[in-house]
Amino acid sequence: xxxxxxxxxxxxxxxxxxxxxxxxxxxxxxxxxxxxxxxxxxxxxxxxxxxxxxxxxxxxxxxxxxxxxxxxxxxxxxxxxxxxxxxxxxxxxxxxxxxxxxxxxxxxxxxxxxxxxxxxxxxxxxxxxxxxxxxxxxxxxxxxxxxxxxxxxxxxxxxxxxxxxxxxxxxxxxxxxxxxxxxxxxxxxxxxxxxxxxxxxxxxxxxxxxxxxxxxxxxxxxxxxxxxxxxxxxxxxxxxxxxxxxxxxxxxxxxxxxxxxxxxxxxxxxxxxxxxxxxxxxxxxxxxxxxxxxxxxxxxxxxxxxxxxxxxxxxxxxxxxxxxxxxxxxxxxxxxxxxxxxxxxxxxxxxxxxxxxxxxxxxxxxxxxxxxxxxxxxxxxxxxxxxxxxxxxxxxxxxxxxxxxxxxxxxxxxxxxxxxxxxxxxxxxxxxxxxxxxxxxxxxxxxxxxx
Amino acid sequence: xxxxxxxxxxxxxxxxxxxxxxxxxxxxxxxxxxxxxxxxxxxxxxxxxxxxxxxxxxxxxxxxxxxxxxxxxxxxxxxxxxxxxxxxxxxxxxxxxxxxxxxxxxxxxxxxxxxxxxxxxxxxxxxxxxxxxxxxxxxxxxxxxxxxxxxxxxxxxxxxxxxxxxxxxxxxxxxxxxxxxxxxxxxxxxxxxxxxxxxxxxxxxxxxxxxxxxxxxxxxxxxxxxxxxxxxxxxxxxxxxxxxxxxxxxxxxxxxxxxxxxxxxxxxxxxxxxxxxxxxxxxxxxxxxxxxxxxxxxxxxxxxxxxxxxxxxxxxxxxxxxxxxxxxxxxxxxxxxxxxxxxxxxxxxxxxxxxxxxxxxxxxxxxxxxxxxxxxxxxxxxxxxxxxxxxxxxxxxxxxxxxxxxxxxxxxxxxxxxxxxxxxxxxxxxxxxxxxxxxxxxxxxxxxxxxxxxxxxxxxxxxxxxxxxxxxxxxxxxx
Numbered sequence: 001x002x003x004x005x006x007x008x009x010x011x012x013x014x015x016x017x018x019x020x021x022x023x024x025x026x027x028x029x030x031x032x033x034x035x036x037x038x039x040x041x042x043x044x045x046x047x048x049x050x051x052x053x054x055x056x057x058x059x060x061x062x063x064x065x066x067x068x069x070x071x072x073x074x075x076x077x078x079x080x081x082x083x084x085x086x087x088x089x090x091x092x093x094x095x096x097x098x099x100x101x102x103x104x105x106x107x108x109x110x111x112x113x114x115x116x117x118x119x120x121x122x123x124x125x126x127x128x129x130x131x132x133x134x135x136x137x138x139x140x141x142x143x144x145x146x147x148x149x150x151x152x153x154x155x156x157x158x159x160x161x162x163x164x165x166x167x168x169x170x171x172x173x174x175x176x177x178x179x180x181x182x183x184x185x186x187x188x189x190x191x192x193x194x195x196x197x198x199x200x201x202x203x204x205x206x207x208x209x210x211x212x213x214x215x216x217x218x219x220x221x222x223x224x225x226x227x228x229x230x231x232x233x234x235x236x237x238x239x240x241x242x243x244x245x246x247x248x249x250x251x252x253x254x255x256x257x258x259x260x261x262x263x264x265x266x267x268x269x270x271x272x273x274x275x276x277x278x279x280x281x282x283x284x285x286x287x288x289x290x291x292x293x294x295x296x297x298x299x300x301x302x303x304x305x306x307x308x309x310x311x312x313x314x315x316x317x318x319x320x321x322x323x324x325x326x327x328x329x330x331x332x333x334x335x336x337x338x339x340x341x342x343x344x345x346x347x348x349x350x351x352x353x354x355x356x357x358x359x360x361x362x363x364x365x366x367x368x369x370x371x372x373x374x375x376x377x378x379x380x381x382x383x384x385x386x387x388x389x390x391x392x393x394x395x396x397x398x399x400x401x402x403x404x405x406x407x408x409x410x411x412x413x414x415x416x417x418x419x420x421x422x423x424x425x426x427x428x429x430x431x432x433x434x435x436x437x438x439x440x441x442x443x444x445x446x447x448x449x450x451x
Numbered sequence: 452x453x454x455x456x457x458x459x460x461x462x463x464x465x466x467x468x469x470x471x472x473x474x475x476x477x478x479x480x481x482x483x484x485x486x487x488x489x490x491x492x493x494x495x496x497x498x499x500x501x502x503x504x505x506x507x508x509x510x511x512x513x514x515x516x517x518x519x520x521x522x523x524x525x526x527x528x529x530x531x532x533x534x535x536x537x538x539x540x541x542x543x544x545x546x547x548x549x550x551x552x553x554x555x556x557x558x559x560x561x562x563x564x565x566x567x568x569x570x571x572x573x574x575x576x577x578x579x580x581x582x583x584x585x586x587x588x589x590x591x592x593x594x595x596x597x598x599x600x601x602x603x604x605x606x607x608x609x610x611x612x613x614x615x616x617x618x619x620x621x622x623x624x625x626x627x628x629x630x631x632x633x634x635x636x637x638x639x640x641x642x643x644x645x646x647x648x649x650x651x652x653x654x655x656x657x658x659x660x661x662x663x664x665x666x667x668x669x670x671x672x673x674x675x676x677x678x679x680x681x682x683x684x685x686x687x688x689x690x691x692x693x694x695x696x697x698x699x700x701x702x703x704x705x706x707x708x709x710x711x712x713x714x715x716x717x718x719x720x721x722x723x724x725x726x727x728x729x730x731x732x733x734x735x736x737x738x739x740x741x742x743x744x745x746x747x748x749x750x751x752x753x754x755x756x757x758x759x760x761x762x763x764x765x766x767x768x769x770x771x772x773x774x775x776x777x778x779x780x781x782x783x784x785x786x787x788x789x790x791x792x793x794x795x796x797x798x799x800x801x802x803x804x805x806x807x808x809x810x811x812x813x814x815x816x817x818x819x820x821x822x823x824x825x826x827x828x829x830x831x832x833x834x835x836x837x838x839x840x841x842x843x844x845x846x847x848x849x850x851x852x853x854x855x856x857x858x859x860x861x862x863x864x865x866x867x868x869x870x871x872x873x874x875x876x877x878x879x880x881x882x883x884x885x886x887x888x889x890x891x892x893x894x895x896x897x898x899x900x901x902x903x904x905x906x907x908x909x910x911x912x913x914x915x916x917x918x919x920x921x922x923x924x925x926x927x928x929x930x
Contacts, residue, residue: 065530069858350848363859369829371860376853380872383847387872391857394865 066155083112083196135172170201191226223251266292305338476697517642614650648678684719713741745771766795784817813849
């Protein structure tokens with residue numbers, strides 16, 4: 001029986017301490033009760049339904065195909081409580097540590113799901129970019145149309161329901177027709193208490209020919225044992241572009257889940273880039289529904305698990321319209337006793353003729369005990385389709401190593417260079433620029449610690 | 452009373468030469484079974500089979516235990532096709548035979564059975580290029596013979612019932628060890644009611660020059676065939692085994708659920724060739740696995756053309772150093788068919804290598820699925836796997852799926868997997884038609900080109916047959 005009971009949320013004021021922050025033993029399950037001032041009735045209803053849904057759904061078992069080679073019980077739900085507000089010192093510390101991009105169009109910092117920093121003055125006029133709780137008040141129509149509308153098919157329906165029942169932090173973004181936001185919108189989500197669970201949400205909606213880049217950071221302040229259960233919905237209108245980067249760097253006692261879904265209208269282009277560096281267990285589920293002709297979806301990921309870390313990746317490229325293309329590239333460099341599980345599927349519907357869909361997962365095994373599992377899948381029902389998938393697992397090749405060493409580079413340094421080059425492949429698809437540089441420096445930092 | 456699906460197809464005594472190629476296998480003779488276990492499966496069925504076959508006690512006990520496992524196991528529909536739910540176990544008969552021992556000479560085989568195999572060309576092939584033949588008719592072998600020269604080398608080639616009675620010292624050691632009863636629901640079913648199949652033992656150092664062949668024939672309606680094959684190749688020996696199969700097309704479903712276990716001891720080499728051409732009412736749910744010891748090699752060469760639903764994933768457990776496993780698979784799925792095939796490669800020793808090459812063709816509304824597993828566990832080094840699967844879609848409503856699973860531990864191995872899906876391009880067809888071929892011929896030529904490099908792996912006689920079968924399947928697919 002899960003004991004992750006929702007905290008009555010009466011307001012978003014950071015000073016309010018939640019009663020459920022006490023030790024979890026004997027916690028009662030309470031239907032999420034949010035204050036009248038903080039959420040409209042339709043949302044409370046939805047959240048209550050999600051809560052009972054969460055309670056009735058079983059924890060996925062070992063025989064569940066969507067959890068093959070993984071284990072849903074790794075997410076120790078009973079040990080977490082919804083994060084209570086952190087004190088001012090911790091908040092200040094988190095704000096100070098929120099280092100990311102030098103230039104942004106907007107910047108937000110959430111600590112334990114409470115908004116601490118919101119800089120929005122550099123956004124073009126007309127763009128809606130609101131913290132979730134504020135959006136609940138003013139953007140009911142937008143939320144009702146797009147907020148968690150997609151059924152979770154990759155195995156985490158239970159966790160998505162829990163997210164919905166507890167969500168209070170994150171952003172709701174609507175970029176109107178024709179507006180291109182040049183600089184990225186950057187968001188930091190911090191866990192700053194032991195056994196705290198946060199539920200960050202990101203909803204990005206672009207109208208025709210709009211263009212936006214959003215970066216989500218997930219971090220722990222002092223390597224706390226915590227859970228980040230994040231959901232991101234990307235809805236790309238005709239001819240629009242969305243670049244979304246989720247950069248997960250939680251401490252290695254924490255657990256992370258990131259459930260994202262992409263919907264593309266005609267000629268839209270979406271890049272969803274997952275960076276998995278932290279957490280003892282991290283699971284990402286990414287779905288791309290290609291609904292519009294000529295649309296394109298890039299699904300990219302780099303992961304660098306070390307020690308006992310487990311990276312669990314599930315993807316679905318769902319082609320429903322003709323002439324759409326999708327490209328997936330997941331790169332994992334494994335160290336220590338770490339494990340990676342990649343399970344991807346391309347489905348091509350009967351009507352989706354002239355589809356081009358590619359899926360590649362590459363695992364670089366850098367230790368004797370690292371383990372990589374790949375389950376690349378295809379389901380093709382259409383004609384005139386070009387589809388392929390590839391999966392490889394192997395060590396650094398001797399020739400590459402020899403080439404570098406012959407030029408006087410030490411063994412350790414050579415290996416590091418090769419690993420960075422291996423991961424950079426996926427970054428290249430993101431395009432050069434400050435975001436790629438930022439990700440490279442985060443990878444570099446972890447590599448120095450790891451090796 | 453079972454009659455021919457089309458009574459005109461029942462051959463007269465001397466019409467073998469008149470049979471047209473396109474109805475291979477689609478004919479039947481009236482049943483004259485002395486032993487019939489009746490419909491459904493209970494412990495009484497098991498006792499009936501054991502009584503008829505005169506099983507030793509340990510076999511009877513083995514069957515009863517297996518029945519329990521079969522009844523307890525759920526259908527694997529959480530990952531497999533829902534079509535499995537259309538199998539109604541109480542609508543099959545699990546044992547049918549005329550109660551006669553397998554004959555050593557075709558002259559002693561009952562006339563209609565002989566005619567059946569004549570029509571399928573078995574005695575002719577035997578004379579031409581085989582070292583031994585076993586022909587199974589429903590539950591029991593009708594004919595079983597091995598050439599004297601091969602028998603003199605100490606090679607044992609009998610059916611499984613004879614094997615377990617006459618060679619228990621070798622049989623018992625490996626029986627059910629490669630594929631335990633509880634491996635899956637259908638291996639448990641087979642373990643409960645198995646009958647027929649081959650038992651082969653090749654002594655150390657003996658290399659059987661010509662292939663041994665088994666032919667499985669289903670003649671009766673609403674019947675399940677459960678042959679059990681065990682092949683043991685002792686140190687340094689080699690054998691090639693080929694199996695073929697057909698059944699008439701009945702209105703009702705037929706079940707075929709075999710278990711095949713191969714054991715290649717140190718340095719031995721086993722090649723197992725299957726050309727599966729069941730009629731499109733047969734559920735073909737087969738478990739096949741081999742163990743390869745040090746320096747040994749197990750190769751599965753598998754071609755699936757017939758059946759309604761085939762689920763078959765030949766596997767190799769590479770237990771000794773430098774062992775090698777290979778699966779070469781061709782699947783052809785026409786409308787109403789689902790070929791769910793693949794391979795399992797379990798690396799369990801250092802420096803083992805495995806190779807999987809699978810090509811599938813989906814025609815009409817046919818569905819071809821590749822499902823694979825490659826497992827390289829911890830503390831091993833120098834293991835290599837290569838997996839390639841290519842799918843060809845012929846019509847707009849054809850379907851293909853690929854679901855591999857590759858698990859690698861440690862940094863001293865390498866695996867690669869690649870899959871592609873494609874069509875026969877309009878350009879290709881145009882090019883050929885411009886040179887005077889009909890559209891169907893052009894399509895057939897392109898398809899044969901697609902699988903040509905794999906067809907070469909089959910023995911000559913089989914590859915010719917294979918090309919012909921593929922041409923037949925392609926006939927109505929275009930236009």
